[in-house]
Amino acid sequence: MARMKFICDSERCIECNGCVTACKAEHDVPWGVNRRRVVTLNDGVPGEKSISVACMHCSDAPCMAVCPVDCFYRTDEGVVLHDKDVCIGCGYCSYACPFGAPQFPTNGTFGLRGKMDKCTFCAGGPEANGSEAEFEKYGRNRLAEGKLPACAEMCSTKALLGGDGDVVADIFRNRVLVRGKGSEVWGWGTAYGRPATGGAPPAKPEGKKS
Amino acid sequence: MIMRTVAWVLCGAAITLAACGEKTSGAAKKSDVPAYQGSVGASAYVADGWKAGDQAAWELQLRNRMQGQNEYARIPTKP
Numbered sequence: 707m708a709r710m711k712f713i714c715d716s717e718r719c720i721e722c723n724g725c726v727t728a729c730k731a732e733h734d735v736p737w738g739v740n741r742r743r744v745v746t747l748n749d750g751v752p753g754e755k756s757i758s759v760a761c762m763h764c765s766d767a768p769c770m771a772v773c774p775v776d777c778f779y780r781t782d783e784g785v786v787l788h789d790k791d792v793c794i795g796c797g798y799c800s801y802a803c804p805f806g807a808p809q810f811p812t813n814g815t816f817g818l819r820g821k822m823d824k825c826t827f828c829a830g831g832p833e834a835n836g837s838e839a840e841f842e843k844y845g846r847n848r849l850a851e852g853k854l855p856a857c858a859e860m861c862s863t864k865a866l867l868g869g870d871g872d873v874v875a876d877i878f879r880n881r882v883l884v885r886g887k888g889s890e891v892w893g894w895g896t897a898y899g900r901p902a903t904g905g906a907p908p909a910k911p912e913g914k915k916s
Numbered sequence: 917m918i919m920r921t922v923a924w925v926l927c928g929a930a931i932t933l934a935a936c937g938e939k940t941s942g943a944a945k946k947s948d949v950p951a952y953q954g955s956v957g958a959s960a961y962v963a964d965g966w967k968a969g970d971q972a973a974w975e976l977q978l979r980n981r982m983q984g985q986n987e988y989a990r991i992p993t994k995p
Contacts, residue, residue: 707975707978707979776945777945779948781948781950781951782950787948789943789945791943791946792943792945829951831948832945832946833946834949834956835949835951835956836955837956847951847955849951849978850951850953850954850955851955851961851962851963852962852963852966852974852977852978852981853963853981854978854982854985858985859984864985864987868985869978869981869982869985870978870979870982873979873982873983874985877982877985877986877988880986880988881988884988
């Protein structure tokens with residue numbers, strides 16, 4: 707299997723926040739922490755576009771590069787995860803991430819910053835797959851249950867695609883060819899590399915214009 | 917005088933190098949178990965169609981599930 711990736715099709719996203727709700731419910735994410743959120747560009751203006759944003763599990767993840775305690779690791783499927791027992795909550799990853807993915811729950815009486823929390827691609831953490839300890843720290847491990855991330859599977863318009871990069875790129879490419887527009891994928895180049903540097907573009911603007 | 921200077925130098929060196937013997941207190945990063953090994957708990961939630969530990973079956977299961985996001989594979993195309 708190739709690397710796991712997310713694609714958000716801004717032509718389809720209707721800003722329903724179903725992905726956000728699915729993520730919150732699936733992992734019992736605490737108040738104040740949003741592993742996934744929907745961002746609307748040009749809100750209220752005709753032609754506005756919405757995109758669902760979370761950790762993109764970048765090919766060359768900047769969070770991994772800047773972490774002073776080296777708490778990040780990458781699974782065989784390319785999912786970027788971290789060990790909360792090692793994280794010191796310094797926040798460097800938050801400054802490095804181009805997607806604003808790292809979240810920090812307030813912890814304690816004086817609102818101290820807790821350990822970092824982020825999207826796990828529903829792959830849990832280093833604890834035993836599906837264990838209570840894993841759920842408490844990272845949420846459900848759907849990959850170990852033979853499932854895909856809850857946000858993508860719950861998406862009502864299938865704007866958010868998650869899975870093997872080659873497969874989701876093929877699905878998206880087919881859509882673009884059929885509708886003849888909307889080939890831009892926000893964040894793809896930033897997360898997985900520009901076409902010139904090896905990252906394959908998910909779609910080519912070809913086909914009939916609608 | 918020389919003895920006193922040597923004593924001060926030795927004291928300074930001892931203080932300076934005191935931290936070198938300190939062991940790191942940070943926890944070591946744990947290794948993760950691959951997802952295809954399956955889930956230890958909540959077996960009621962595990963999807964059917966694959967067996968834990970079989971990487972090929974797990975990959976096939978996920979690939980089939982990925983096609984669930986492709987409505988062109990689920991609905992007939994226009995005539």
